[in-house]
Amino acid sequence: MIEIKNLGLSYGNHLALSDVSLHVEKGKTMVVCGPSGSGKSTLLRCINGLERFQSGEIFVDNFSVQGGHTDIYDLRARIGMVFQHFELYPHKTVLDNLILAPVKVRKMTGTEARKKAMAILEQVGIADQANKYPATLSGGQQQRAAIARALAMEPQVMLFDEPTSALDPEMIKEVLDVMAGLTRSGMTMVVVTHEMGFARRAADEIVFMDKGRIVEKNNTRDFFARP
Ligand code: ADP
Numbered sequence: 001m002i003e004i005k006n007l008g009l010s011y012g013n014h015l016a017l018s019d020v021s022l023h024v025e026k027g028k029t030m031v032v033c034g035p036s037g038s039g040k041s042t043l044l045r046c047i048n049g050l051e052r053f054q055s056g057e058i059f060v061d062n063f064s065v066q067g068g069h070t071d072i073y074d075l076r077a078r079i080g081m082v083f084q085h086f087e088l089y090p091h092k093t094v095l096d097n098l099i100l101a102p103v104k105v106r107k108m109t110g111t112e113a114r115k116k117a118m119a120i121l122e123q124v125g126i127a128d129q130a131n132k133y134p135a136t137l138s139g140g141q142q143q144r145a146a147i148a149r150a151l152a153m154e155p156q157v158m159l160f161d162e163p164t165s166a167l168d169p170e171m172i173k174e175v176l177d178v179m180a181g182l183t184r185s186g187m188t189m190v191v192v193t194h195e196m197g198f199a200r201r202a203a204d205e206i207v208f209m210d211k212g213r214i215v216e217k218n219n220t221r222d223f224f225a226r227p
């Protein structure tokens with residue numbers, strides 16, 4: 001589903017990514033870890049077409065992310081991304097946050113979008129918050145709403161950039177549980193996180209980055225078995 005070949009990206013003369021090659025099969029979850037500044041966010045932004053890279057190639061569902069196909073816009077709309085800070089629309093209810101893009105971009109009818117949105121809110125455990133405004137939700141609920149909003153677009157791939165690092169400890173588990181549920185449901189995911197418990201539980205493969213390079217890439221069992 002995601003194929004990255006020899007990706008390279010510099011900011012000026014600062015090398016942010018160097019010769020990064022990765023392959024994520026449909027339905028698999030890859031966890032990316034590594035120190036701050038190692039290029040993890042930049043990698044996710046490249047996959048999502050938010051960043052222009054100077055060398056290499058990225059294919060998502062066989063479409064070249066920097067290739068200039070018209071279909072790429074549709075594909076980008078099918079890559080869901082969740083950030084550290086929840087970025088919900090503050091002046092819209094949780095439900096309206098979920099139906100806006102599906103109606104505008106996916107051309108769903110309001111009724112259809114609302115029905116799908118309620119099912120997704122049910123799935124992430126916050127259906128009872130549907131008509132509330134984001135600021136009245138806990139951090140964990142807001143992040144689950146942000147995940148739900150991404151899911152409402154029916155993405156083929158979900159990207160997570162440190163989704164729990166702004167949360168209080170007691171809220172981390174509820175977000176990781178939702179993510180682990182997504183993994184089990186067969187979503188293709190790339191997750192940047194320091195939560196190694198989640199990695200052990202949910203990842204198929206783990207990648208460790210340092211200074212813009214992949215320094216280790218392994219299946220989860222071998223990653224944790226290493227000395
Ligand atoms: P991580 O997500 O692992 O913390 P990033 O991908 O955010 O790492 O950053 C990788 C490197 O690129 C860091 O050295 C960071 O300072 C640098 N960087 C990231 N974004 C920019 C930018 N827009 N302009 C210049 N340098 C950047």
Ligand code: ADP
Nearest residue numbers: 011014036037039040041042045084161162165
């Ligand atoms: P994170 O650690 O979650 O990646 P950062 O605080 O490093 O977040 O980066 C936040 C934003 O600032 C990102 O959009 C990134 O591209 C940008 N950024 C990071 N490092 C630099 C840098 N050295 N120069 C310019 N922009 C940067």
